[in-house]
Amino acid sequence: MMRVAIYSNLVQLSNNVAERLKAEIDQSEKLVLDSLNPEIVISVGGDGTLLSAFHHYADISDRIRLVGIHTGHLGFYTDWRDYEVDELIASLENDNGQSETYPLLDITINYRDGGSADHALALNESTIKQVSGTLTADVYIKDQKFESFRGDGLCISTPSGSTAYNKSVGGAIINPALNALQISEISSINNRVFRTLGSPIIIPPEEWVRIVPEEGGQPVLTCDQQVISGRPIKTIEYRIAKQRVAFAQYRHTHFWQRVSNSFIGVQDD
Structure with missing residues (x-):
């Protein structure tokens, strides 16, 4: 049975x-x-x-x-x-x-207090935002620095999650047949002093994203609908998970x- x-x-x-x-x-x-x-x-x-x-x-x-x-x-x-x-x-x-399977987002969080890292899987997305003020963070793609971000936050989504919060912040819609993750900016600051790409970025499965928040900030990290932790974050690494979610x-x-x-x-x- x-x-x-x-x-x-x-x-x-x-x-x-x-x-x-x-x-x-x-x-x-x-x-x-x-x-x-x-x-x-x-x-x-x-x-x-x-x-x-x-x-x-x-x-x-x-x-x-x-x-x-x-x-x-x-x-x-x-x-x-x-x-x-x-x-x-x-x-x-x-x-x-x-069954039909969709990609999942693999999230690894390292903390400044030196404690053990956290690990999570997201079906839709993960966001990082500042409690108050502006989020400042360095963004690395495959261990190479891509940009220094300043703004309200960043949204990292799966293809199936691209129609959710990602879409509301101007991200692209991605068919879940594609094994990729997407980074979308949330109200980035772009002027003569601060500059970001200002467009969503789609990352293939063989690459990964690492976000390093500015020390002293108080970023809040979410995984789908859940807040992961209030501990001081050192780095967050995002990859396409080896595991996939299955739907009957x-x-x-x-x-x-x-x-x-x-x-x-x-x-x-």
């Missing part, structure tokens, strides 16, 4: 869908509920809920596949609607291991169709 976990937000509609899923799984001869060691994790809510589900199961994320049911606006990670529970259960019962692919919506549906709307033929 295939082991299934359900991860829901606190919205009443999502809870109703989650209860219906549990009832259907209890009656199934091919599925069993298992929140501790699942093979499939069903997220009920939106993209934010799915991000939370991914991090909740981060320790076993290389052994699970995700499925998203959206109970609100259309999302990039949620293929199913709240009224399609029966269809989803049927797909789970006829599962043959089909029972139906296929072309990536650019998702982009069109979400940002442009229904188009006439």
